[in-house]
Amino acid sequence: MDVRQVRLGDHANGLGTELLCPTCSGNNLHQRNVTVFQRYEDQATTIVMQQCEDDMVVSTFPSRDTCNPSLRRHGLLLEMECESCHYSYEDSEGDAMPKEPLHRLAIYQHKGTTYVEWQLG
Numbered sequence: 001m002d003v004r005q006v007r008l009g010d011h012a013n014g015l016g017t018e019l020l021c022p023t024c025s026g027n028n029l030h031q032r033n034v035t036v037f038q039r040y041e042d043q044a045t046t047i048v049m050q051q052c053e054d055d056m057v058v059s060t061f062p063s064r065d066t067c068n069p070s071l072r073r074h075g076l077l078l079e080m081e082c083e084s085c086h087y088s089y090e091d092s093e094g095d096a097m098p099k100e101p102l103h104r105l106a107i108y109q110h111k112g113t114t115y116v117e118w119q120l121g
């Protein structure tokens, strides 16, 4: 997995600061699925809340079996699709299709500090 630093663009007209694509620096990112990892320090199990399109699944897993970006605590993964990077593929009918994998914005806690990074691949 390739990890990249989060870069921000302009603070746009009171709407907030633009999140930039980690591969092309474009500012047209679309949020897709979200996964939340609820884990207190070194807890053996993690509650995983996974939104996938119109469904939401809440499950408990052994912590070692999850893809929680935090090694010991809470974490969050947001899938993001870039208008520039993810639509260069056309299907057999010529329709633009999203190319997998999507970029994942990871936010997680480690030793009292919260980190944010891009996870690619």
Ligand SMILES: [Zn+2]
Pocket (backbone or CB within 6 Å): 021, 022, 023, 024, 025, 026, 082, 083, 084, 085, 086
């Ligand atoms: Zn991009």
